[in-house]
Amino acid sequence: MSADKPSILIVGAGAIGSFYGAILKRAGCAVSVVLRSEYEAVVENGILIESDLGDLSYRPDHVYRDGDTPESTPDYLILCVKVLPGVDRAELIRPWMGDNTRIVLIENGLDIERAIADAFPANPIVSCLAFIAVSRVGPGQVHHKAYGRLVMGRYPEGIDDNARDLADLFIEGGIKIDLTEQVVGERWRKCLWNTPFNPLSVLAGGADTATILDTEGGEDLIRTMTEEVLAVAEADGYPMSADLIDKNIAGTRKMPPYKNSMALDHINGRPIELDAVLGNVVAIADQHGVAVPHLKTMLVALRMREKLKAAEGQ
């Protein structure tokens, strides 16, 4: 650890937070974590990470429990909780924020920065998109299966020193980074994949990519829903080439059969990021008067399912 490196606090050190925390630890930063259910396990054993990148396991510099009082505020606060309707992410990070703390979001979905930007107008935001396959396999235990690239930029646009300095640290820790001037456009681009695939995998009971694409009519359904996302993005001012549909399908076929993060949440009985990944896209479609019948059908069906699940849990 080096005194000239920025201090890092990960709020929500699950699969993503633990992994990218390990990368920054490897780059020489002091990395602390805020945990909820896995607090005891991490205090006892640290964070254990199985990865082809080598031994990434580490003991965080401080392990806090949600609700603790911080000893100091961090240079970068990295928020990696799931984006869920019942979770006020701004209130979650408020106790840990200092005047000069930069906020980093490594979370899926569209329009997920706004609530944070409104709550902390004076703190810069670096918004990141993770292209990685990583999951929790036990309390404080993570399996990094593949990939790891981050696309990142200043929110709402541009590239500032906060993004550049953080990118350099991730690169030093061994991760490929693409800095972007248009992070919102990049969110749309990622949603081109996540918005059709993630919710459909849940509707299909936790299906992997091969099952989705190889079932009769599956690829056609994905193509139609991707076209709908493309039309909404264009109406919102983020046009993308229609070639991306073929590219996404071909790229997905090249990967080994893969269960996305929403499929894993479904299988593990956790809440799913339905609004962040699908509901916000449908809401923007409605604002612009773009018809998205397939996306809307999927959204309503999954809302019914979430409602039933909530009623069963009561």
Ligand SMILES: NC(=O)C1=CN([C@@H]2O[C@H](COP(=O)(O)OP(=O)(O)OC[C@H]3O[C@@H](n4cnc5c(N)ncnc54)[C@H](OP(=O)(O)O)[C@@H]3O)[C@@H](O)[C@H]2O)C=CC1
């Ligand atoms: N996993 C992946 O491969 C990918 C994930 N993503 C995105 O990254 C984001 C994070 O996903 P992922 O890491 O997989 O999710 P996880 O469920 O593994 O991690 C979320 C973590 O947040 C914690 N948390 C929730 N609420 C609180 C709280 N109040 N205080 C402290 N900790 C809290 C959870 O703890 P608890 O156990 O108590 O609930 C959990 O440890 C999501 O937006 C996801 O879509 C993007 C690309 C790939």
Ligand SMILES: CC(C)(CO)C(=O)C(=O)O
């Ligand atoms: C793109 C992908 C599939 C992995 O990076 C993802 O975002 C997810 O699992 O939700």
